[in-house]
Amino acid sequence: MASDNYDEEKLLSSSTPPDMNPDFLVIRVVGRIVLSVIKQCWAMCSAMFISMCIFYWIFGGISAFLLLCFSAAGIVYHAGDKMLYHPDNPPNSRIFVPAPRILSLPFESVHFKSLDSTKLHGYLILQPQPLECPTVLFFHGNAGNIGHRLPNAKGLFKHLHANVFLVEYRGYGLSDGCPSESGLYKDAQAALNYLLLRxxxxHSRIIVFGRSLGGGVxxxxxxxxxxxxxxxxxxxxNSFTSIPExxxxxxxWKGIKYLxxxxxxxxxxxxKxxxxxxxxxxxxxxLCDQLVPPSMMLDLYNxxxxxxxxxxQIPNGDHNGTWTKPTYYSQLKSSIESIASGRHNLQQEPQHFSIHTV
Known part of the structure; x- marks a missing residue:
């Protein structure tokens, strides 16, 4: 037993205290360093936190307002399509497209592809001797479909003795896709290319006709x-100088002119x-256009x-019904014939035709 007590006391006296163990020493040193850094940086961290709070208090409202304006601008930017293109007005315009046969016009229902392969639809109304006549490539306005332009097409067919190619933009009538500015440009070029392949x-007597939005195209x-x-x-x-104008x-809203x-x-x-x-x-x-100011047409001419x-310039012509005025087609025909022969030049004064309704 004596030897056992001696061995236990010797073991206890020779053992290293826990806090003197090398592992604990490393932990203690690292801990002291971390605490020291925290103490030294505490003032700086507190100052930065207070500064951030003050900055947000002062500028947070401005930042939120700017973010709101940016979001609103994005909404308006993308809403521009909805405000400009109306292929569903009147209702069912994307489902039912009246055919030229309702006006006893000979026609072909044409399906062709745009430059980006979007499938497009159109009506080609041909004269009995189509090679002996000019061909009108007709671009319509921002609403409805080509079936709604058939009475006008009949007038061109009858009075100008022309073939008429009515084209539906993408997203209109029986054409695929969704309307966009670049898309309509592709569709117009594809329509011209199609005629040049016929x-x-x-091919030397193609007349490109555009009304309202079709004028821009x-x-x-x-x-x-x-x-x-x-x-x-x-x-x-009856077209415009630009959509922003x-x-x-x-x-x-007066602020729109600053956008x-x-x-x-x-x-x-x-x-441009x-x-x-x-x-x-x-x-x-x-000159009685209630939608597009006639001054824009004069601006385009100049x-x-x-x-x-x-x-x-037709005194009693309105936006959608100028073509219904008496002598409209006869004046248009004589204008095409005279301008094609070169009798009108850059210095010519605008022509005024007093057309009276009956």
């Missing part, structure tokens, strides 16, 4: 240098493009770069 029409098509020798004449009726006319150009998703900047057009151009302006341009 062997039963005269037609201007884009005609101002391309590659199309300058493919279009015999361009006809623009139209927005200033239609939206009752940058990039704010508008759809621009259709015809005023028309200066590059070289083919003969006829501008038809209804900025047009063609050496052969002609302005028909």
């Amino acid at each position: 062997q039963d029409i005269d 037609a201007v884009e098509l005609a101002h391309k240098p590659s199309n300058s020798d493919k279009i015999a004449c361009l006809v623009i009726e 139209m927005a200033k006319q239609l939206i009752p 940058p150009l990039w704010f508008h998703k759809n621009k259709f900047d015809s005023k 493009k028309v200066s590059g057009i070289r083919c003969p151009v006829i501008f038809i302006s209804g 900025h047009c770069g063609s050496e052969r341009k002609y302005l028909m």
